[in-house]
Amino acid sequence: LQFTRPRKRRALVSLTPLIDVVFILLVFFMLVSQFADWRTIRLDAPTEAGDGASLRGAVLVRLHAGGLDVNGRAVASGRLERHLRRALGEGGPARVLVQPGEGVSLQRAVRVLDIATAAGAGDVKLLEGRR
Amino acid sequence: MKFVQRRERPEPETMIPLINVVFLLLIFFMIAGAIAKAPPFEWQAPDSRSESPPGRSALVVHVAADGRLALNGEPAKLDALASAVAGRADSAAPVQIKADAQVAARRVMAVMAHLRDAGVEKIRLFTRKRGGG
Numbered sequence: 001l002q003f004t005r006p007r008k009r010r011a012l013v014s015l016t017p018l019i020d021v022v023f024i025l026l027v028f029f030m031l032v033s034q035f036a037d038w039r040t041i042r043l044d045a046p047t048e049a050g051d052g053a054s055l056r057g058a059v060l061v062r063l064h065a066g067g068l069d070v071n072g073r074a075v076a077s078g079r080l081e082r083h084l085r086r087a088l089g090e091g092g093p094a095r096v097l098v099q100p101g102e103g104v105s106l107q108r109a110v111r112v113l114d115i116a117t118a119a120g121a122g123d124v125k126l127l128e129g130r131r
Numbered sequence: 132m133k134f135v136q137r138r139e140r141p142e143p144e145t146m147i148p149l150i151n152v153v154f155l156l157l158i159f160f161m162i163a164g165a166i167a168k169a170p171p172f173e174w175q176a177p178d179s180r181s182e183s184p185p186g187r188s189a190l191v192v193h194v195a196a197d198g199r200l201a202l203n204g205e206p207a208k209l210d211a212l213a214s215a216v217a218g219r220a221d222s223a224a225p226v227q228i229k230a231d232a233q234v235a236a237r238r239v240m241a242v243m244a245h246l247r248d249a250g251v252e253k254i255r256l257f258t259r260k261r262g263g264g
Contacts, residue, residue, distance in 0.1 A: 015146055022150065026157045033164020038176075038185045040227070040255040043243065063236070100236035107232035109239075110177040110258060118180065128240050 041113060043126060058095040059087045060127070061112060065103035068112070080112065084119035096121040099128070168204035170195070170229075177232035179258035185227070186255070190219060192246070194230035198238045209241060213249040225253035 061080070062069050068077055075083050088094050096116040100109045109126070116124045170193035192212070193201040200207045202215055216226070226246055230239045243254055 015150065019146070019150055019153070022153050022157060026153055026160065029157060029160035029164060032166050033160050034167050035164060036176075037260050039179060039181045039258050039260050040183050040185045041179060041181045041258055042183065043228070043254045043256045044252060100240070102235075102237065104236045105232065106230050106234050106236045106239055107177040109236035110179050110232075110256070114180045126236075126240055126243070128244060 041110065058097045059084065059121070061096060061098045061116065063098065063100045063104045063108060063112060065101065081115045081119050084116055084121065088120050094120055094122040096124045097127040098124065100126070170201035170204055171206055172199055172201070174229060174231040175233075176229065176257050176259045178261040180261060181258055183255075185257065186225065188224050188227045188255070190216060190224075190226045190251075192226060192228050192242060194228065194234050194239055194242060196231040196233045198234060200242065209245060212242065212245045216246060216249040216251060225255045226251045227255050227257060229257045 060071055061084075067074060068080065069075060070080070070083050070087060084096065088096070096119075098109060098112050098116065113124050113126075168191065172193070172195040174193060174195055189203075191203055192207075193204075195201075200209060200212065202212065207215060228239065228242065230242075239256070246254060
């Protein structure tokens with residue numbers, strides 16, 4: 001007794017090239033994609049020193065290569081947040097101007113911007129120093 | 132004369148789950164991963180506690196640790212930045228600055244001043260969230 005064997009279906013297109021292409025696409029997208037957890041800081045155009053109206057009543061933080069000062073008084077960087085809280089708590093406008101000097105890295109300036117925001121300043125701006 | 136019979140190729144059906152998985156991975160990477168225009172140098176964003184998410188922007192200025200600049204991935208000079216941006220700046224969309232953490236803050240501010248000269252009002256500085264928390 002013999003049964004007719006079910007005939008095998010033939011794939012119209014071979015799968016191997018398809019798999020190759022898909023693998024290459026996969027590798028491409030894996031290498032090119034970025035999954036970094038980005039955040040941004042609003043930095044609207046820097047205020048120029050000499051723009052008098054926007055400077056009045058603001059707390060000025062100057063950064064030097066060696067340290068920083070708040071309204072002209074030298075402050076240890078660990079105490080900056082407390083100093084800023086006190087300066088901002090006096091009822092003035094919650095505005096802080098950060099003026100990075102020569103030899104100050106962006107990371108330091110960003111850290112001070114963070115501290116000023118954490119201390120309650122609503123308006124933190126970078127201020128250009130004299131050239 | 133007898134030839135060794137060729138071994139039969141594996142059934143194509145066993146490949147189908149593999150292809151399915153690879154396709155799913157491909158779609159995942161295509162959707163989840165953002166393709167960014169890379170500048171011709173390495174850069175490392177500064178850490179920050181800021182929480183604002185990055186938006187979209189047509190203009191990205193990269194600043195390398197040694198102060199080199201790139202506009203949308205192409206090397207650029209500081210003096211030429213304003214004229215290059217002026218034609219393309221859209222006042223509603225912010226310009227993104229991706230600056231290295233170690234670059235001098237003065238350099239970034241010079242870039243910002245040139246952008247302002249070109250009529251850019253909104254600037255976003257890219258940072259990374261600190262320490263995964």
